[in-house]
Amino acid sequence: SAVLLKAPDAARPAHAEGAGALCTFAVGEGRRIREFEAEVLRTFDGEFTYEAGYIAGGVGHLGPSALLKYREIHIVVTTFGAYEVGDEQYVAAGIDCDSLRAVSVKNPMNFRARFPQRSSAYVLATPGDTSPDLRALAWRHKARPFFPLDDQDTPIFLHQADLGDA
Numbered sequence: 001s002a003v004l005l006k007a008p009d010a011a012r013p014a015h016a017e018g019a020g021a022l023c024t025f026a027v028g029e030g031r032r033i034r035e036f037e038a039e040v041l042r043t044f045d046g047e048f049t050y051e052a053g054y055i056a057g058g059v060g061h062l063g064p065s066a067l068l069k070y071r072e073i074h075i076v077v078t079t080f081g082a083y084e085v086g087d088e089q090y091v092a093a094g095i096d097c098d099s100l101r102a103v104s105v106k107n108p109m110n111f112r113a114r115f116p117q118r119s120s121a122y123v124l125a126t127p128g129d130t131s132p133d134l135r136a137l138a139w140r141h142k143a144r145p146f147f148p149l150d151d152q153d154t155p156i157f158l159h160q161a162d163l164g165d166a
Contacts (some may be wrong), residue, residue: 001072018043019042024037045064076090
């Protein structure tokens with residue numbers, strides 16, 4: 001299995017310690033910080049090239065990054081986040097995603113194009129800038145009733161005539 005995390009507080013020391021080091025890392029935010037001991041398998045500069053999509057050929061930069069191993073899980077920790085199209089970020093870390101049972105992806109729009117052979121997908125609601133659970137977001141400007149926040153039997157559909165010049 002493999003997971004990719006923007007975790008600068010783990011990436012920088014792992015990058016500094018180098019391959020073969022056994023270090024204690026802390027990842028997460030707020031009360032959800034978890035510490036674990038992992039081996040640094042390799043470090044890399046975080047540069048990768050997008051293979052597909054509207055930015056094909058473009059270069060992404062994750063900053064100083066490292067590939068860690070915790071039990072049987074490969075964890076790629078990066079200094080910066082970057083848009084995810086396929087598995088380019090994993091490839092930059094030296095991971096062959098096709099050889100793994102499970103791979104975490106952030107982008108719910110692009111993963112099927114890269115992993116068409118995967119028979120199942122699980123949506124995880126994790127901390128961060130966005131969430132697939134719309135109820136967890138701090139909505140400030142919304143008209144009520146509002147799906148999924150308000151319990152309603154029938155969705156309310158607005159038509160162009162209802163919107164005016166909006």
